[in-house]
Amino acid sequence: MNGPDELAVTAHDALASIPPQQAEMPFAIVEGEPVTEIPRDLYIPPQALEVFLEAFEGPLDLLLYMIRRQNLDILDIPIADITRQYMEYIQLMQELDLELAGEYLLMAAMLAEIKSRMLLPRSQEAGLAEEADPRAELVRRLQEYERFKLAAENLDQIPRLERDLHQAHAELAGRRVVRLLPEVTLQEMLLAFKDVVQRATMFAHLHVAREALSVRQRMSEVLVALAGGGLVEFVRLFRAEEGRMGVTVTFVALLELLREGLIEAVQAEPYAPVHLRRVTPPPDAPGVDELTVTTVI
Amino acid sequence: MEQKPLRDIVEAALLAFGQPLSVGQLREMFDAGERPDEAELRAALAALAEDCAGRPIELVEVASGWRLQVRSEFALPVSRLWQERPGRYSRALLETLALIAYRQPITRGEIEDVRGVAVNPHIVRTLSERGWIRVVGHREVPGRPELLGTTREFLDYFGLRGLDDLPTLAALRDMDHLGVQLEFGEVMPVVEPVPESAPEPVAAAEAAGPAAG
Amino acid sequence: MEQKPLRDIVEAALLAFGQPLSVGQLREMFDAGERPDEAELRAALAALAEDCAGRPIELVEVASGWRLQVRSEFALPVSRLWQERPGRYSRALLETLALIAYRQPITRGEIEDVRGVAVNPHIVRTLSERGWIRVVGHREVPGRPELLGTTREFLDYFGLRGLDDLPTLAALRDMDHLGVQLEFGEVMPVVEPVPESAPEPVAAAEAAGPAAG
Numbered sequence: 001m002n003g004p005d006e007l008a009v010t011a012h013d014a015l016a017s018i019p020p021q022q023a024e025m026p027f028a029i030v031e032g033e034p035v036t037e038i039p040r041d042l043y044i045p046p047q048a049l050e051v052f053l054e055a056f057e058g059p060l061d062l063l064l065y066m067i068r069r070q071n072l073d074i075l076d077i078p079i080a081d082i083t084r085q086y087m088e089y090i091q092l093m094q095e096l097d098l099e100l101a102g103e104y105l106l107m108a109a110m111l112a113e114i115k116s117r118m119l120l121p122r123s124q125e126a127g128l129a130e131e132a133d134p135r136a137e138l139v140r141r142l143q144e145y146e147r148f149k150l151a152a153e154n155l156d157q158i159p160r161l162e163r164d165l166h167q168a169h170a171e172l173a174g175r176r177v178v179r180l181l182p183e184v185t186l187q188e189m190l191l192a193f194k195d196v197v198q199r200a201t202m203f204a205h206l207h208v209a210r211e212a213l214s215v216r217q218r219m220s221e222v223l224v225a226l227a228g229g230g231l232v233e234f235v236r237l238f239r240a241e242e243g244r245m246g247v248t249v250t251f252v253a254l255l256e257l258l259r260e261g262l263i264e265a266v267q268a269e270p271y272a273p274v275h276l277r278r279v280t281p282p283p284d285a286p287g288v289d290e291l292t293v294t295t296v297i
Numbered sequence: 298m299e300q301k302p303l304r305d306i307v308e309a310a311l312l313a314f315g316q317p318l319s320v321g322q323l324r325e326m327f328d329a330g331e332r333p334d335e336a337e338l339r340a341a342l343a344a345l346a347e348d349c350a351g352r353p354i355e356l357v358e359v360a361s362g363w364r365l366q367v368r369s370e371f372a373l374p375v376s377r378l379w380q381e382r383p384g385r386y387s388r389a390l391l392e393t394l395a396l397i398a399y400r401q402p403i404t405r406g407e408i409e410d411v412r413g414v415a416v417n418p419h420i421v422r423t424l425s426e427r428g429w430i431r432v433v434g435h436r437e438v439p440g441r442p443e444l445l446g447t448t449r450e451f452l453d454y455f456g457l458r459g460l461d462d463l464p465t466l467a468a469l470r471d472m473d474h475l476g477v478q479l480e481f482g483e484v485m486p487v488v489e490p491v492p493e494s495a496p497e498p499v500a501a502a503e504a505a506g507p508a509a510g
Numbered sequence: 511m512e513q514k515p516l517r518d519i520v521e522a523a524l525l526a527f528g529q530p531l532s533v534g535q536l537r538e539m540f541d542a543g544e545r546p547d548e549a550e551l552r553a554a555l556a557a558l559a560e561d562c563a564g565r566p567i568e569l570v571e572v573a574s575g576w577r578l579q580v581r582s583e584f585a586l587p588v589s590r591l592w593q594e595r596p597g598r599y600s601r602a603l604l605e606t607l608a609l610i611a612y613r614q615p616i617t618r619g620e621i622e623d624v625r626g627v628a629v630n631p632h633i634v635r636t637l638s639e640r641g642w643i644r645v646v647g648h649r650e651v652p653g654r655p656e657l658l659g660t661t662r663e664f665l666d667y668f669g670l671r672g673l674d675d676l677p678t679l680a681a682l683r684d685m686d687h688l689g690v691q692l693e694f695g696e697v698m699p700v701v702e703p704v705p706e707s708a709p710e711p712v713a714a715a716e717a718a719g720p721a722a723g
Binding site: 057058059060061074075101103107140141143144145146147148149150151152153154155156158159160161162163164165166167168169170171172175 | 453463
């Protein structure tokens with residue numbers, strides 16, 4: 001995008017910035033020499049022409065330049081005149097052995113065709129079926145092209161990053177790596193449970209009982225309370241503030257734990273306070289009998 | 298951890314991230330329990346924007362979110378920090394980009410129809426490499442040509458929130474106007490060249506447009 | 511161009527560059543004629559450092575020069591901007607968790623009996639690390655298998671006051687019914703006291719929070 005392109009842009013900018021009448025100002029700089037000739041009179045130094053043509057984005061751009069240069073109304077182009085000028089450019093380019101893009105020749109053909117149609121006598125029954133102006137398609141294309149030529153210029157004016165604006169950025173001191181844990185909804189877990197219960201039913205040895213879940217929870221809590229391995233007084237496992245329901249739940253949990261052989265109750269003598277403790281491991285069990293409880297309720 | 302003002306956390310986040318952040322992304326910084334709601338975040342953004350007055354940075358909203366950027370008044374000294382000048386883009390590239398931006402989704406063939414010249418493949422590659430355009434599909438016609446569209450990066454780069462923020466496209470002048478002129482054409486022969494010294498006021502006004510650009 | 515305060519130009523440069531800049535580099539931004547001398551630049555840096563008090567950024571000198579950086583107090587919320595999206599837990603993990611919740615205290619072997627497949631040790635470790643389950647004891651049978659139970663964090667995460675808030679098996683059998691209740695829960699305001707006999711909506715409403723995040 002540098003090199004010749006850059007030069008072309010410069011030449012074009014120079015062209016665009018000159019008001020049409022001020023012919024003495026250079027419209028391009030070629031090899032350091034200001035070129036003041038305006039292409040209208042078709043005397044252009046060969047090198048200038050080359051630069052000049054590179055400044056155009058194709059035949060539409062060139063035509064638009066010719067029209068604007070002469071202050072012509074785009075909706076009422078003097079087609080014969082414009083065609084003649086355009087052909088002269090083409091001829092000159094060919095004489096200079098410039099590589100001429102096919103598009104320029106295509107446009108030449110189009111102009112010639114419009115011109116010939118314009119010369120045909122127009123329909124006498126005016127007012128009836130209005131004949132399409134032979135220039136209509138060309139006018140449409142020129143206007144359409146001009147819109148986007150303008151849009152491109154406007155786009156270039158918008159303040160943009162790197163050229164006009166810079167993203168503000170500051171290092172974060174002591175940045176840490178944070179790993180997010182997956183989120184689970186209760187519903188997901190319940191659905192999983194439903195599935196596993198259904199599958200278990202098919203295994204036919206379902207023993208998912210219907211105990212109140214609070215009993216199960218309390219069983220875990222009691223086990224944690226007895227984690228130290230020592231004796232804990234029976235009454236200390238009950239909390240008065242939980243009311244009768246709480247006492248019942250705790251009691252059922254203790255019975256269940258006793259039934260499962262997870263805890264044992266000890267009483268020194270009749271009517272003495274009852275103590276509870278975890279069942280001591282059988283002597284042949286691995287030495288460690290400590291619970292690996294890390295979290296305490 | 299001591300509670301920081303939300304406005305400060307937002308500023309810290311925008312500066313540290315160095316890319317636009319959406320309100321959603323900003324909220325993600327917080328645990329579910331402490332997550333500010335959208336209104337609180339927008340209020341913090343507004344406070345931050347206000348605080349930027351008089352500072353060399355400003356808070357703007359672009360397509361992918363909010364961005365703290367160095368004001369354009371500082372572009373001249375600041376751009377000298379980099380060895381390379383930011384590239385100037387050729388007219389061909391800008392025209393191609395403008396067509397893709399305003400007319401998307403658009404095929405190369407359609408771009409050629411408007412510009413009257415073949416689309417330079419180098420330009421399309423440059424625009425893709427910059428991340429400004431991408432293939433958004435194919436037109437279901439023979440050859441299944443690619444349909445091109447602009448990206449969020451394009452909008453961000455040009456500081457736009459959306460395509461609606463693009464400058465309005467110049468209006469096409471109505472062809473009816475041409476029709477009227479043709480009716481008078483019997484009096485004033487159309488083929489005769491219009492004297493160059495007598496430009497129509499309308500034409501002059503339009504001609505001034507592009508020249509000024 | 512109107513002359514900007516040197517302090518502002520320095521701030522603009524440091525924020526635009528995003529990396530340390532030496533005094534020499536900062537001076538390079540200026541034309542030879544307007545180039546501030548080192549003392550002026552150091553004064554501007556000092557003024558900028560002072561202005562940073564109370565702001566979430568600070569000016570520090572590092573080996574290669576001066577840099578504006580986000581204060582480390584903001585590391586915690588801001589670091590989360592870079593975190594990768596969390597994955598999802600496997601079906602096996604959710605089933606294991608559900609079994610531990612409903613059947614605690616329970617051994618791995620018992621979980622295997624119900625699920626019909628061996629318990630992946632990785633799952634138990636993940637659930638422990640998450641703080642949702644813990645070993646509550648050992649079953650006094652050969653091998654002394656660990657008994658697993660859920661924790662207070664588990665209840666908090668799912669917005670349950672206790673395991674009783676979990677639907678009963680009977681309710682679970684009609685999952686469509688449950689689904690309706692759960693959806694309804696999202697609409698119901700959480701603050702409204704819910705009778706003890708109908709705990710599901712509360713749980714659902716709270717559980718919906720993380721899912722939406």
